[in-house]
Amino acid sequence: MVTHLYLGVVIFAVFAVAVGQPAIKVICSKDSISVKWRVGPQLVPYAARLFIGSCTPSEWRVLDSGEGEASFDYKFSECGFARKMKGKHMVYQGDVSFRPQAKGKPAVFQQPIECIFKRPAGWIPSFMNPGAGASEGRSKLVFHMALLNDQLTGVAKTNVVPLGSFMPIWAAVEQKSHQPLLLLMEECVAATTPQLLPNSQIHPIIGNKGCLLESKTGSSMFLPRYHSSAIILYLQSFSFGIGEEVYIHCNLMVWDHDALDKTKKACHVTEHGSWELLDDPSLSSLCNCCESTCASKMKRATDWESSMNYNSVLGPIIITDQSNAHSNATLVASDSAIDSQSSLSSTN
Known part of the structure; x- marks a missing residue:
């Protein structure tokens, strides 16, 4: 995380500690994803800077312990997940991230997530x-x-x-x-x-x-x-x-x-x-x-x-x-x- 200290904001070091060991639970559904992300008290004031793909939390609550829990419940198409076909499987790929700076600036924390399904019968790009x-x-x-x-x-x-x-x-x-x-x-x-x-x-x-x-x-x-x-x-x-x-x-x-x-x-x-x-x-x-x-048996090919x-x-x-x-x-x-x-x- 040292690479971000050039911004001159000491609190970045706090962010690094807060997300160092994230508790992230992912549930994949047919065309949607549900993620719960528990963060330390240091990040509670910055809930709006937590993302799944391009989406912010659909629900946020502060726990009795002082920690925060962000919930993301979205369709894959809503948050910019990439859809890939790998053999017999359909794979949706995205990430959860903490981005304290404006769009275009690098994320302080980013973790990829995947949902893998059997490719639907008859699906054609x-x-x-x-x-x-x-x-x-x-x-x-x-x-x-x-x-x-x-x-x-x-x-x-x-x-x-x-x-x-x-x-x-x-x-x-x-x-x-x-x-x-x-x-x-x-x-x-x-x-x-x-x-x-x-x-x-x-x-x-x-x-x-x-x-x-x-x-x-x-x-x-x-x-x-x-x-x-x-x-x-x-x-x-x-x-x-x-x-x-x-x-x-x-x-x-x-x-x-x-x-x-x-x-x-x-x-x-x-x-x-x-x-x-x-x-x-x-x-x-x-x-x-x-x-x-x-x-095969010898025969002349038909027209x-x-x-x-x-x-x-x-x-x-x-x-x-x-x-x-x-x-x-x-x-x-x-x-x-x-x-x-x-x-x-x-x-x-």
């Missing part, structure tokens, strides 16, 4: 609704592909990704007049060129008709679907093309969700080390071929099947090795900087 973002069409189907932000709440604002962090890649198809269809990623590779050429260097990501190869050695996975017409590849960034422009090339396919087989599937390795079928774990035996070759495939390209994405950057800190910044304003584009 607004940007994922059909029609959002750039798209391409084929046979009356419109495909989308984008890099999401860390919270999975919108399109990423930067294409610079630190090595080892996650790149959530979202793909979706607008079904229009079609019956409900299942979107699959049949094959994905990373390359340093926006077009795949005979001499292009590539890094396999998904292969063998829907097997997430990257999940065998890292933490990559398919996230639970919010709709059959969309899929999110939660891809852990890799060392291929470090510092260069990397493009993700994917062959997207739509299929009947009731007709999955060894060549029409989405499989990843779970934390237990076994292959699992994203859309029905009870049928994970369809993924057994991921360790060999996934092939309908051919029209259900679409090649999409996402990029450029720039993967940076921060540990290597630190070891080379003596380099001139202008020589090692990466333009974080590069735009993320999707081409066919």
